[in-house]
Amino acid sequence: MLAPGLATMLVVLTTDAQVPAEELDVVLRDATRVTFDRTDSDGCMSTNDTVVLLASGASEAIPSAEQLGAGITQVCAELARKLIGDAEGASHDIAIRTFNAASERDAEIVSRSVARSNLFKTAIFGKDPNWGRVLSSVGTTDAVFEPDQLNVSMNGIQICRNGSIGDDRNLVDLEPREVLVEIDLQAGDAEATIWTNDLTHEYVHENSAYSS
Numbered sequence: 416m417l418a419p420g421l422a423t424m425l426v427v428l429t430t431d432a433q434v435p436a437e438e439l440d441v442v443l444r445d446a447t448r449v450t451f452d453r454t455d456s457d458g459c460m461s462t463n464d465t466v467v468l469l470a471s472g473a474s475e476a477i478p479s480a481e482q483l484g485a486g487i488t489q490v491c492a493e494l495a496r497k498l499i500g501d502a503e504g505a506s507h508d509i510a511i512r513t514f515n516a517a518s519e520r521d522a523e524i525v526s527r528s529v530a531r532s533n534l535f536k537t538a539i540f541g542k543d544p545n546w547g548r549v550l551s552s553v554g555t556t557d558a559v560f561e562p563d564q565l566n567v568s569m570n571g572i573q574i575c576r577n578g579s580i581g582d583d584r585n586l587v588d589l590e591p592r593e594v595l596v597e598i599d600l601q602a603g604d605a606e607a608t609i610w611t612n613d614l615t616h617e618y619v620h621e622n623s624a625y626s627s
Contacts, residue, residue, distance in 0.1 A: 424461070424465075424498070425465050426466040426467065426491075427467050428443075428466070428467065428469070428491075429469045429470075430468075430469070430471070430486075431470075431471050431472070431473040431474040431476070432470055432477065432478050433470065433472035433474070433476060433477050434470045434472075434478070434483060438480060438483070439468050439470055441480075442480065442483050443487060445484060445488070446484065446487045446488040447491060449488065449607075450491035450492045451466060451491060453495075453523070453607065453608060453609050453610060454496075454498055454499055454609075454610050454611075455527055455530045455531065455609050455611050456502040456505070456612055457531075457614070457618075466491075468487065495610060496508065496610055500612075502612045503617070503618045503622065504618035504619075504621055505615065505618070506592070506612075506613055506615055506617075507539050507540065507594050507613040508593050508610070509593075509594045509596060509613065510594070510609075511526040511596045511598070511611065512526065512595065512596070512598070512606060512607075512608040513526045513598040513606060514597065514598070514599060514605075515599050515600050515603060515605075515606070516558065516559070516560075516602055516605045517558070517560075518603065518605050519605045519607055521558035521559055521602070521605065522558075522600075522606045522607035524556050525553050525556050525558050525598060526598070526609035528553065528555055528556050529549055529552040529596065529598070529609075530609045531552075532551075532552040533614055534548045534551075536611070536614035537613070537614050539589060539613040540613040540614055540615050542589040543589075546567045546569070546574045546581075549567050549575070549596065549598065550578070558600065558602075559600070559602045559603070560602050561578075561601070561602075563577055563578040563579075564577055564600075564601040565578045566581070566599035567581075567598055567599075568595075568599075569589070569594065569595070569596055570587055570588055570589065570591070570595055571595070572584075572587045574587060
């Protein structure tokens with residue numbers, strides 16, 4: 416149970432820097448937008464998740480907004496990816512990067528559509544680099560793209576080129592825990608990444624073996 420609403424989770428971030436509350440609010444929202452909000456294990460949201468950023472000012476250090484933002488974003492990204500790594504029954508941690516999109520929104524909805532595809536997630540569990548399942552998910556969105564210009568790579572191998580067969584799919588190694596799927600829309604210069612995981616027998620067992 417892990418999606419943009421997160422998963423019955425409490426995150427408390429602290430710093431001893433001296434930062435006004437208004438700046439903390441802006442920095443935290445910017446950081447969570449591209450980290451926790453882009454963590455999507457199974458599309459199932461909780462209603463009671465919280466990320467809090469506290470600053471004591473004890474060190475009297477006053478970082479720039481850029482320094483603070485970079486640090487907070489890095490910490491949020493690490494924690495968000497740990498959530499994916501600890502997802503129910505997961506055997507692969509998957510980053511889905513959509514780039515050359517017409518807008519960041521387009522890139523995000525394409526990556527999220529793939530991340531929420533049970534067909535795609537079970538293919539990764541079976542170590543099957545099935546790019547057709549990626550394309551079918553992209554096709555359900557309203558993102559700007561031309562079907563005959565889509566490129567898809569998995570772990571560095573471009574298995575779909577211009578909407579058709581690319582390099583030999585047998586070259587894709589899905590044995591490692593981490594999987595990188597890259598989708599090139601060839602429609603602009605925006606990009607976004609969604610982090611997800613595969614769908615396994617253990618996931619089904621964990622979520623069917625109890626009643627809440």
